[in-house]
Amino acid sequence: MAQVELRGVTKSFGAFLAVKTVDIDFQEGSFTTLLGPSGCGKTTILRMIAGLEKPTGGDILIGGRRVNDVPVHKRNLGIVFQNYALFPHKTIGENIAFGLKYRGVSRADAAKKVSDALDIVRLPGVEDRYPTQLSGGQQQRIALARAIVIEPDVLLLDEPLSALDANLREELRVELKTIQHRIGVTSVFVTHDQSEALAMSDRIVVMSAGRVQQQGEPEEVYNAPATEFVASFLGAANLIEATVASADGADVVVDTRHFGRFAVPKKAANGLGPGARGKVVARAEKLKLYPAASAPEGGVSAPGTVEATDYQGQIVRYFVRVGDIQLQSVGMIDGSPFQEGTEIAVGIRPDECVVLPAEEPSE
Amino acid sequence: MAKATAFDPRPWYLLSPALLAIAFLVIAPICFILVYSFYINVDLGVDEVAFQFGNWQDLLTDSYYHNAIWKTFRMAVIVTVLAAFLGYIPAYFIAHTNFRRKWLLLLLLILPFWVSFIIRTMSWIHIMGNQGAINGVLIWLGLTDEPISMMYNEFAVIVGFIHVFLPYMILNVYVSLEGIDRNLEPAARTLGCTPWQAFREVTLPLSLPGLAAGSLLVFVLTAGSYVTPIILGGPNDFLFGNLIYDAVVSELNWPMGATLSFTLLFLLGIVVVIYSRFMGLNQLYKALS
Numbered sequence: 038m039a040q041v042e043l044r045g046v047t048k049s050f051g052a053f054l055a056v057k058t059v060d061i062d063f064q065e066g067s068f069t070t071l072l073g074p075s076g077c078g079k080t081t082i083l084r085m086i087a088g089l090e091k092p093t094g095g096d097i098l099i100g101g102r103r104v105n106d107v108p109v110h111k112r113n114l115g116i117v118f119q120n121y122a123l124f125p126h127k128t129i130g131e132n133i134a135f136g137l138k139y140r141g142v143s144r145a146d147a148a149k150k151v152s153d154a155l156d157i158v159r160l161p162g163v164e165d166r167y168p169t170q171l172s173g174g175q176q177q178r179i180a181l182a183r184a185i186v187i188e189p190d191v192l193l194l195d196e197p198l199s200a201l202d203a204n205l206r207e208e209l210r211v212e213l214k215t216i217q218h219r220i221g222v223t224s225v226f227v228t229h230d231q232s233e234a235l236a237m238s239d240r241i242v243v244m245s246a247g248r249v250q251q252q253g254e255p256e257e258v259y260n261a262p263a264t265e266f267v268a269s270f271l272g273a274a275n276l277i278e279a280t281v282a283s284a285d286g287a288d289v290v291v292d293t294r295h296f297g298r299f300a301v302p303k304k305a306a307n308g309l310g311p312g313a314r315g316k317v318v319a320r321a322e323k324l325k326l327y328p329a330a331s332a333p334e335g336g337v338s339a340p341g342t343v344e345a346t347d348y349q350g351q352i353v354r355y356f357v358r359v360g361d362i363q364l365q366s367v368g369m370i371d372g373s374p375f376q377e378g379t380e381i382a383v384g385i386r387p388d389e390c391v392v393l394p395a396e397e398p399s400e
Numbered sequence: 401m402a403k404a405t406a407f408d409p410r411p412w413y414l415l416s417p418a419l420l421a422i423a424f425l426v427i428a429p430i431c432f433i434l435v436y437s438f439y440i441n442v443d444l445g446v447d448e449v450a451f452q453f454g455n456w457q458d459l460l461t462d463s464y465y466h467n468a469i470w471k472t473f474r475m476a477v478i479v480t481v482l483a484a485f486l487g488y489i490p491a492y493f494i495a496h497t498n499f500r501r502k503w504l505l506l507l508l509l510i511l512p513f514w515v516s517f518i519i520r521t522m523s524w525i526h527i528m529g530n531q532g533a534i535n536g537v538l539i540w541l542g543l544t545d546e547p548i549s550m551m552y553n554e555f556a557v558i559v560g561f562i563h564v565f566l567p568y569m570i571l572n573v574y575v576s577l578e579g580i581d582r583n584l585e586p587a588a589r590t591l592g593c594t595p596w597q598a599f600r601e602v603t604l605p606l607s608l609p610g611l612a613a614g615s616l617l618v619f620v621l622t623a624g625s626y627v628t629p630i631i632l633g634g635p636n637d638f639l640f641g642n643l644i645y646d647a648v649v650s651e652l653n654w655p656m657g658a659t660l661s662f663t664l665l666f667l668l669g670i671v672v673v674i675y676s677r678f679m680g681l682n683q684l685y686k687a688l689s
Contacts, residue, residue: 087590110597
């Protein structure tokens, strides 16, 4: 087990800057997720930790030791790839024992460790089969067994669940988390799937265009997004333009075109002062819809029209037109859903909103 | 309740043109050759219809033929092994390069096929001959006074074969390398392999089918050649194919030519059967398609 630190790490491929001066601490024994859309640099970071790519600038430390110049095979890491990457010409037993062979573990000890690893991933007794004889989910468990049997300092998971179908994905993500907890290995998990990130991580690092947008615990990143990107990438968020009217006392009062003037808690306003332009973030599940003219007294609401509904069984997603903007609302179905075209009132809860400073157009 | 599946003739309709072509253009001529091998050659170009084993007896008893079979086998092995080594490296390079226009590299590989292989073979006379490019440079540099003799020997024949058959090897190896998951080598590396160990443990064994398919092609093509030894070889560098050529074209002894042809076909057939027994022929289709 070891701590992994990135210090001002930069990576460019020719003229393309894939990772821009990134600082991240991966705590010992933690499960940290690098989350972001494809091309955001998350996989490049993983490959740099693994030693498969060399950083252009900055330092990578594993267990306090600078490893920039340590070759892959001397780093003692386990990697699980998206497409399993099992050796098709070797049996499951040989696949798992592969790393042990190169660590000089005796044949008898290796056999014992292989069977223990297979017990951990709940696939005992498949040593003599070949990878293609197993299903995708089983192959990924074998890949996990192969990575953890060498007792790596760091476990790197490169979108390990993306190739699996939805049900299996959820089952395996619980299992992966359980195993990680049990063996307590420092884990770096790369994904573009926000629900995987929220469900599995101790810490989430949200990335976009080679930069870290925000890092923190799942609740923190979800409830208090630091940038518009984070707000819209994790879950569905509504961004409503606002101007700060006053910022004295415990609350910050903002003016919005559609919802009028209301107050949000000061800590949710990111230090914005009077006159500053910003955006109010209202999560889709916090947006409540009421039949027209029956919005609760004293709440913050605006009249709107249901433009489209996306019925998903126990929940329903509405696309609502309020003036010139479209908002999203997600809710459990209570009675029958609103029909498209219905006039409704849209309510927001100011104490659950966050105000972000308006962003300069990105470079 | 199991129900017997009715015979469905439709696939056979679709196959019939190909089957007819094979029957008339391959099977039938081979039968003619076999029949011809029992005829007697009475005089130059005059054959007598017969059923006797004189030609086959000559083949089995005359050491001249045995020697030619041995020389052919030896040449085919040398060329195959050299082509395997020389072909693997560019194939690996093309498969792993980050160069965006990979098709251009593959096109370069196929480009030589646009020029007749006889002309390509003859080009070596201008490269390795006494007045050729290599000797010209050596003499100009003063490294030698006399041109070094490189032509019309076994070496020149090997060079000619490698030159012409290398693309077959490269393409076959390339196809199998392309089919290997890119993450396998990194996976082996993280588990403790040096780059060379990772290649030996993963890439090499997984590319063996392509290497074997390329080797089969090069072996069979070399063993069946007769033009390259004529152009680049000396009087002693003949292969089995040259005996067939001589028997049919020079001596006008078609029955003996037929016997030798059938022998070569049979021997190479055995090579292919052994190959398919161990490797399967699928890999070959993959590379050719």
